[in-house]
Amino acid sequence: MSAKGWSGSVSKKEMETGVTYFRLEEVAKHNSAKDLWLVIHGRVYDVTSFVVEHPGGEKVLMEQAGRDGTEGFEGAGHSSDAREMLGQFCIGEIHPSDRMAVSP
Ligand code: HEM
Numbered sequence: 471m472s473a474k475g476w477s478g479s480v481s482k483k484e485m486e487t488g489v490t491y492f493r494l495e496e497v498a499k500h501n502s503a504k505d506l507w508l509v510i511h512g513r514v515y516d517v518t519s520f521v522v523e524h525p526g527g528e529k530v531l532m533e534q535a536g537r538d539g540t541e542g543f544e545g546a547g548h549s550s551d552a553r554e555m556l557g558q559f560c561i562g563e564i565h566p567s568d569r570m571a572v573s574p
Pocket residue numbers: 508515517524525526527530531534539540541542543546547548549550551552553555556559
């Protein structure tokens with residue numbers, strides 16, 4: 471369980487479930503093409519290595535960098551292949567306290 475650049479302490483719940491939780495504030499820091507995280511359906515994705523490979527282009531990912539890209543992701547009508555790809559970029563979930571602020 472590693473989280474690049476994350477300096478928060480590990481909560482009891484995280485130790486029990488093995489899930490890494492990120493605050494929106496933390497996700498927002500990863501907002502450049504060289505360090506790009508986004509949130510889709512409450513999960514956090516580090517797509518830094520995927521930006522240049524994204525079939526939909528770099529621009530749309532940059533526009534959502536450090537933010538909740540659920541609407542954009544769903545709006546583009548991604549294939550089931552694209553949905554399966556999400557798994558390899560997932561690094562954790564949005565912290566329960568911030569969950570109301572993002573799309574479930
Ligand atoms: C980890 C996140 C993402 C992955 C793995 C991903 C993957 C893909 C893949 C594999 C395609 C090719 C078409 C398909 O198989 O559906 C695609 C196309 C596309 N994606 Fe993404 N995508 C991601 C995030 C996003 C986001 C956040 C947006 C918009 C804000 C977006 C917008 C698009 C668009 C506009 C296309 C082109 C659709 C077309 O040409 O018809 N993608 N993406």
